[in-house]
Amino acid sequence: MEIVCTRPSCPRPENHFADLDQGNTLKTVQQKFCTACGMPLILSGRYLTEKLLGKGGFGAAYLARDRYTPTMRSCVVKLFQPAGDLNPSQLQLAQSLFEREAAVLEDLGNRHRQIPDLYAFFPLIVPGSSPQVQEEYFYLVQEYIDGEDLEQTLARQGAFPQSDVLSILVDMLQVLSFVHENGTIHRDIKPSNIMRHRNGTLYLLDFGAVKQVTAASSTGGKSTGIYSMGFAPPEQMSGSTVYPSTDLYALAVTCITLLTGKDTGELYDSYNNTWNWQPHIQPHTQINSAIAAILDRMLCATPNQRYDSAEAVLAALKTAVQSKPSTPATAAPAPTAPPPPAGKRRAIVPEHIARWPSVLGRTISMRASVRVTPPSEVVVGAGSLHAARARSADTTRNLRDQAIVVAP
Numbered sequence: 001m002e003i004v005c006t007r008p009s010c011p012r013p014e015n016h017f018a019d020l021d022q023g024n025t026l027k028t029v030q031q032k033f034c035t036a037c038g039m040p041l042i043l044s045g046r047y048l049t050e051k052l053l054g055k056g057g058f059g060a061a062y063l064a065r066d067r068y069t070p071t072m073r074s075c076v077v078k079l080f081q082p083a084g085d086l087n088p089s090q091l092q093l094a095q096s097l098f099e100r101e102a103a104v105l106e107d108l109g110n111r112h113r114q115i116p117d118l119y120a121f122f123p124l125i126v127p128g129s130s131p132q133v134q135e136e137y138f139y140l141v142q143e144y145i146d147g148e149d150l151e152q153t154l155a156r157q158g159a160f161p162q163s164d165v166l167s168i169l170v171d172m173l174q175v176l177s178f179v180h181e182n183g184t185i186h187r188d189i190k191p192s193n194i195m196r197h198r199n200g201t202l203y204l205l206d207f208g209a210v211k212q213v214t215a216a217s218s219t220g221g222k223s224t225g226i227y228s229m230g231f232a233p234p235e236q237m238s239g240s241t242v243y244p245s246t247d248l249y250a251l252a253v254t255c256i257t258l259l260t261g262k263d264t265g266e267l268y269d270s271y272n273n274t275w276n277w278q279p280h281i282q283p284h285t286q287i288n289s290a291i292a293a294i295l296d297r298m299l300c301a302t303p304n305q306r307y308d309s310a311e312a313v314l315a316a317l318k319t320a321v322q323s324k325p326s327t328p329a330t331a332a333p334a335p336t337a338p339p340p341p342a343g344k345r346r347a348i349v350p351e352h353i354a355r356w357p358s359v360l361g362r363t364i365s366m367r368a369s370v371r372v373t374p375p376s377e378v379v380v381g382a383g384s385l386h387a388a389r390a391r392s393a394d395t396t397r398n399l400r401d402q403a404i405v406v407a408p
C-alpha cells in the first residue's frame with residue numbers, strides 16, 4: 001500500500017508498505033513512519049494519506065482512507081501549516097482559532113447535507129529536521145465528495161445554459177442562507193468551490209478554515225484574509241468588513257462566469273469599473289432580463305446596493321420567474337451592463353425553474369444582515385502588506401488562485 005508523507009519538507013514522500021496490502025494488517029498495525037524523514041504516516045492512528053490532491057502556501061490536501069470504518073471510507077485530509085515566522089503566542093492563537101473554526105465547520109457540515117461533514121481535527125507535533133526543533137501541524141479531515149467541481153465542468157463543456165445556472169444559483173442561495181443564518185460568511189464562492197457529486201447533489205466546499213485563519217489585522221477587526229481574485233468584491237479586497245452580500249457578489253460572479261464561459265477579467269470593464277458580462281453571452285444562450293438584472297444588483301460594488309440577504313435574492317428570483325416573458329428588467333437597478341440586444345430579451349423560464357415558487361416562497365426568517373464577527377481572525381504574520389497568489393488545491397482544486405493578504 002502507498003502512503004504519502006505529509007511533512008511539507010519531505011524529500012521523498014512516497015512510501016510503499018507491502019505488509020499493509022492485507023486489510024487485517026492495515027487495521028491493526030501500530031504506526032508507520034516515512035522512510036525518508038521519519039514522519040508518522042498513519043495520522044491520528046487512523047487516516048492513511050494515499051494521494052496528494054493539491055498543495056499551496058497554506059499546506060496541502062490529500063485523498064485518504066479511514067482505516068477505522070468498515071468500508072475504509074475515503075476522506076480528505078487537509079494539512080494546515082501556518083505560514084510565516086510565528087512567535088509562540090501567535091502559534092498558540094492560531095491553534096485555538098483553528099479549533100474554533102473546525103467546530104463551526106463541524107456544526108454546519110453536520111446540519112446541512114450540501115456542506116461536507118467534518119470528521120476530525122487535530123494537531124500533530126513531531127520532531128523537526130534538526131535537534132531540539134519541533135514542528136507542529138494541524139490536520140482537518142472531512143467528507144470526500146466524489147464528483148466534479150463547476151470549474152472543471154466549465155472547462156469540459158463550455159458555457160452553461162441559463163436553466164443550469166439558475167438551478168445552481170437557487171441551490172447555492174439556499175445553502176448560503178443557512179450559512180449566513182449561522183453567523184458565517186463563506187468568503188470564497190467560486191466555481192471551483194461548488195462541487196457536483198456523481199448523484200447530482202451540489203456541495204459548497206472549502207469553508208473557512210483556511211481563509212479565516214490566515215488573516216489579517218490585529219487591531220482593526222477587519223476581515224481580510226484569503227480570497228479569490230476576480231470573485232471577491234471591493235470590500236473584501238480592501239480588508240473591510242464583509243457581509244452576507246459579500247458572498248452574494250461572488251456567487252453572481254460565479255454565475256456570469258458559468259453563463260459566458262469567460263474569465264472574470266474578460267467580463268469586468270476596468271475602464272468604467274463595472275461588470276459588463278451580457279455582451280459575452282453566447283449567441284445561442286438566452287437570458288431572462290429580470291434575472292440578468294438580479295445578477296447585476298448582486299454585482300454592485302457597494303454592499304448596500306446589493307441584496308442584503310440570500311433570502312432577498314430568492315424572493316426576487318421568484319418574482320422574476322413569475323414575471324411575464326416580455327417584462328423588462330425592473331427587479332433591480334442594472335448599473336453595470338448595457339441592455340442586451342433585443343433578440344436576447346425574451347425571457348426563458350424553464351419548466352423546472354417555474355416550479356420553484358414552493359421553494360422560493362419559504363418563510364424568510366433570517367436577519368436582514370448578519371455581520372460576521374471577526375473572532376475567527378488571527379494574525380499569523382506581521383509585516384508589510386503582502387499579496388501573493390497561491391497556486392494550490394484541495395480535493396477539488398478549490399484553493400487555487402487565492403490571494404493571501406497579510407495586513408500590517
Ligand SMILES: [Zn+2]
Nearest residue numbers: 005010034037
Ligand atoms: Zn517524509
